[in-house]
Amino acid sequence: MAVATSSSQVLNNVEAVRATLYEALKNDDKVVILGEDVGNRGNVFLITKDFVKEFGTERIIDTPIAEASIVGIAVGMAMEGLRPIAEIQFADFIYPAFNQIVGEAAKTRYRSNGEYTCPMVIRTPYGGGVRGALSHSVSVEALFYHVPGLKIVVPSFPADVKGLLNAAIDDPDPVLFLEHKKTYRLIKGEVPDGHYVIPIGKADVKKEGSQLTVVSYGLYVHWALEAANQLEGDGISVEVIDLRSVRPMDKTAILESVRKTRKLLIIHEDNKFGGIGAEISAMVAEEALFDLDAPIRRLAAPDVPAMGYAMPLEEAYMSSPAKMADAMRDMVKF
Amino acid sequence: MASTATPRTPDFERHGLSDEQLVAMLRIMILHRTLENRGFALNRQGKIPFASASEGHEAVQAGAAMAFERGKDILVPYYRDLGLDLGIGLTSYEVMLSLFARIDDHSAGRQFPHHYASKKLGLYTISSVIAAQTSHAVGAAYAIKLRKESGRAVLTTFGDGATSEGEWHESVNFAAVHKLPIVFLCENNEWAISTPLSAQMGQPDLYKRAAGYGMPGVVVNGFDPVACYAVTKDAMDRARHGGGPTLIEAKCYRFLSHTTDDDDRSYRTRAEVEERRKEDPVPAFERALLEQGVLTKGSLDELKASILAEANDATDRAEAVPYAPPGDLFTRLYEGPWEPWQ
Ligand SMILES: Cc1ncc(C[n+]2csc(CCOP(=O)(O)OP(=O)(O)O)c2C)c(N)n1
Numbered sequence: 001m002a003v004a005t006s007s008s009q010v011l012n013n014v015e016a017v018r019a020t021l022y023e024a025l026k027n028d029d030k031v032v033i034l035g036e037d038v039g040n041r042g043n044v045f046l047i048t049k050d051f052v053k054e055f056g057t058e059r060i061i062d063t064p065i066a067e068a069s070i071v072g073i074a075v076g077m078a079m080e081g082l083r084p085i086a087e088i089q090f091a092d093f094i095y096p097a098f099n100q101i102v103g104e105a106a107k108t109r110y111r112s113n114g115e116y117t118c119p120m121v122i123r124t125p126y127g128g129g130v131r132g133a134l135s136h137s138v139s140v141e142a143l144f145y146h147v148p149g150l151k152i153v154v155p156s157f158p159a160d161v162k163g164l165l166n167a168a169i170d171d172p173d174p175v176l177f178l179e180h181k182k183t184y185r186l187i188k189g190e191v192p193d194g195h196y197v198i199p200i201g202k203a204d205v206k207k208e209g210s211q212l213t214v215v216s217y218g219l220y221v222h223w224a225l226e227a228a229n230q231l232e233g234d235g236i237s238v239e240v241i242d243l244r245s246v247r248p249m250d251k252t253a254i255l256e257s258v259r260k261t262r263k264l265l266i267i268h269e270d271n272k273f274g275g276i277g278a279e280i281s282a283m284v285a286e287e288a289l290f291d292l293d294a295p296i297r298r299l300a301a302p303d304v305p306a307m308g309y310a311m312p313l314e315e316a317y318m319s320s321p322a323k324m325a326d327a328m329r330d331m332v333k334f
Numbered sequence: 335m336a337s338t339a340t341p342r343t344p345d346f347e348r349h350g351l352s353d354e355q356l357v358a359m360l361r362i363m364i365l366h367r368t369l370e371n372r373g374f375a376l377n378r379q380g381k382i383p384f385a386s387a388s389e390g391h392e393a394v395q396a397g398a399a400m401a402f403e404r405g406k407d408i409l410v411p412y413y414r415d416l417g418l419d420l421g422i423g424l425t426s427y428e429v430m431l432s433l434f435a436r437i438d439d440h441s442a443g444r445q446f447p448h449h450y451a452s453k454k455l456g457l458y459t460i461s462s463v464i465a466a467q468t469s470h471a472v473g474a475a476y477a478i479k480l481r482k483e484s485g486r487a488v489l490t491t492f493g494d495g496a497t498s499e500g501e502w503h504e505s506v507n508f509a510a511v512h513k514l515p516i517v518f519l520c521e522n523n524e525w526a527i528s529t530p531l532s533a534q535m536g537q538p539d540l541y542k543r544a545a546g547y548g549m550p551g552v553v554v555n556g557f558d559p560v561a562c563y564a565v566t567k568d569a570m571d572r573a574r575h576g577g578g579p580t581l582i583e584a585k586c587y588r589f590l591s592h593t594t595d596d597d598d599r600s601y602r603t604r605a606e607v608e609e610r611r612k613e614d615p616v617p618a619f620e621r622a623l624l625e626q627g628v629l630t631k632g633s634l635d636e637l638k639a640s641i642l643a644e645a646n647d648a649t650d651r652a653e654a655v656p657y658a659p660p661g662d663l664f665t666r667l668y669e670g671p672w673e674p675w676q
Pocket residue numbers: 414462463464465492493494495496497523525526527588592
């Protein structure tokens with residue numbers, strides 16, 4: 001249970017995003033927020049509620065419904081010296097902006113040989129378990145993590161949200177910032193006061209253990225922790241790593257842990273084929289195959305377009321702490 | 335290809351330009367054509383893998399460039415804009431570095447030719463992706479407006495084909511909503527590679543779309559550099575002083591194939607191209623300046639000789655510059671050190 005202290009507050013993830021954006025707007029005139037319904041409505045999750053009153057409609061921009069240009073305009077703003085934070089209302093609607101993210105933002109510095117840069121953040125809520133149906137539930141990280149030039153952050157604890165969002169806003173390169181919808185109000189935690197930064201690309205060991213390494217991110221880190229803590233009672237010791245960033249990825253943290261526990265289970269909400277787990281498995285196989293005592297295993301979503309709206313279809317798609325505990329137990333026994 | 339038809343000289347109105355400015359425009363037009371022809375020659379000699387040309391676009395580009403204020407305005411062009419880039423200050427040497435893809439090219443040899451990027455010139459990094467630049471231009475115009483920088487505007491250009499992209503519409507619409515300091519200049523050459531206007535849009539007058547967005551729409555003869563200057567200047571001045579965006583359609587023509595990798599004989603007749611050649615804006619503007627006494631035969635010859643000398647010198651100097659070493663692949667992707675995944 002998180003408790004507030006004199007130098008920290010207990011916030012949920014929505015509040016952590018909101019507080020961080022607020023500070024950024026306050027501290028730097030160059031910061032602007034643009035997206036659908038971010039102004040008068042204050043974003044569909046009320047993350048930017050009332051910002052428009054304090055910072056004005058010129059800095060909190062309600063855009064037309066046009067995702068490609070929301071990102072493209074942010075690219076132009078960034079090249080012209082602003083610090084835009086573009087919002088895609090739901091990750092499921094990021095596809096029209098694919099070219100601007102992959103073809104433009106990620107290549108601005110590279111193709112101009114450093115003459116122009118693109119310091120911008122694209123924030124978007126993603127993920128399921130909220131009865132979001134086919135088109136308000138997807139995970140998009142694997143569609144983007146293939147792309148050099150981007151940074152992709154997926155924090156799931158309020159303190160990490162703040163530190164990584166600060167890092168993303170300060171970053172001289174484009175950052176895709178993914179916020180899991182189900183963690184928005186569910187997950188609360190202590191968040192230090194004042195400005196601090198968590199470096200992008202550093203994983204965090206959320207629970208130490210000796211018999212198995214679990215690598216995860218997003219909502220599933222919380223479920224993996226629940227499962228691991230439960231197994232602790234049965235004398236099973238599982239280490240849980242929260243990647244926090246998927247590009248760059250913290251190879252060192254993964255390898256260190258795997259060399260210690262000698263077993264690796266990767267858990268993610270996105271589907272398995274070509275997912276984040278594929279790259280981690282390949283990397284560990286290349287670097288540490290002979291340090292392993294069991295085949296690498298991936299627990300990921302089924303190979304279908306998205307979860308269904310009907311409860312059984314959502315449940316069939318999503319994992320659960322119980323399923324995770326089973327997989328962990330199997331791996332430790334192996 | 336030499337045309338036997340009698341050439342036409344357009345009616346010619348100065349719009350307040352001095353003799354020097356008129357000659358400067360002609361110089362850019364001839365230089366533009368000379369450097370592009372050099373690209374074709376180098377391609378045929380096997381020295382460079384690819385070249386493209388914009389014969390037929392010289393007038394609109396030289397004219398629009400004359401309306402651009404160096405050191406203040408921002409240019410967000412597309413790939414077929416060499417004349418515009420030269421007109422705002424790009425040098426022949428930089429052009430040849432780009433054609434040869436040498437290390438000192440703006441992209442250090444990463445991009446196709448004529449994809450420049452220069453903060454000094456206010457020239458944004460050029461994308462090969464059709465219409466992707468229009469939203470960048472709008473973002474830059476938004477920044478200018480937010481900072482209340484009166485007296486500055488953005489000029490962005492694109493082909494007729496680009497106006498079919500959704501993002502083009504998104505950008506023009508956003509600029510209209512916010513009354514941004516920007517000018518959208520369409521270089522309508524009637525072709526998008528092999529696709530004629532009739533297959534691209536239901537009515538061929540692009541400028542008419544402006545009314546639907548709520549901004550002025552202007553059409554201009556893209557073969558008349560001075561008229562192109564005048565409408566661009568008018569629109570840029572309006573944009574610079576709070577008057578909002580304008581859509582300009584300059585009707586021109588693409589005389590050559592799309593690039594060295596295209597053969598236009600497969601989709602349009604020689605008769606069509608011959609007919610349009612009669613309006614070739616470069617010889618027409620030469621004739622106009624001679625007729626008006628702005629140039630004499632002698633001074634025109636001198637001008638051409640100096641352009642050729644400049645092109646030759648730039649070619650020799652650029653060819654002598656090395657390529658980027660292979661390790662350069664790993665530079666300037668992110669700021670600061672990064673570890674490539676391998
Ligand atoms: C998004 C995108 N689609 C397709 C292409 C391939 N392409 C390159 S140029 C071109 C035609 C463009 O025509 P237009 O906009 O009229 O410009 P022009 O070349 O005629 O000046 C096409 C289809 C591209 N570069 N980008």
